[in-house]
Amino acid sequence: MFANDAASRALGMTIAAIGPGTARVTMTVRADMLNGFAICHGGLITTLADSAFAFACNSYNQLTVAAGIAVDLLAPSHAGDELVADAREVVRRGRNGIYDITVTNQRGEVVATVRGRSHTIKDKTVLEG
Secondary structure, three states, rough: OOOHHHHHHHHOOEEEEEEEEEEEEEEEOOHEEEEOOOEEOOOHHHHHHHHHHHHOOOOOOEEEEEEEEEEEEEOOOOOOOOEEEEEEEEEEEOOOEEEEEEOOOOOOOOEEEEEEEEOOOOOOOOOOO
């Protein structure tokens, strides 16, 4: 899945860990990720969280997509910051799931929280075979 994820790779994200219903994805804030206030664009922090969400909810090898997200941006990030998005499954019932994603910086400060709703596509897998 990551090999085909051009967006996450272009932003320099790396997968630090994946387990059943969990994922940890990291990203270093670059100068080209800063907005007009010299802080990381909120959409890019959201993209990091969304990538962790995607890897967590697809960890069961059942094709799962986002049905919605709610984002709270809580603190600014600056060039050079090392961001970590930790996604964890809250509940998975039938073809629906809820995931919480916390984005922190290298000092352990919470930068953003995201709640994602997932929907699993019937009879489709992430990996063939």
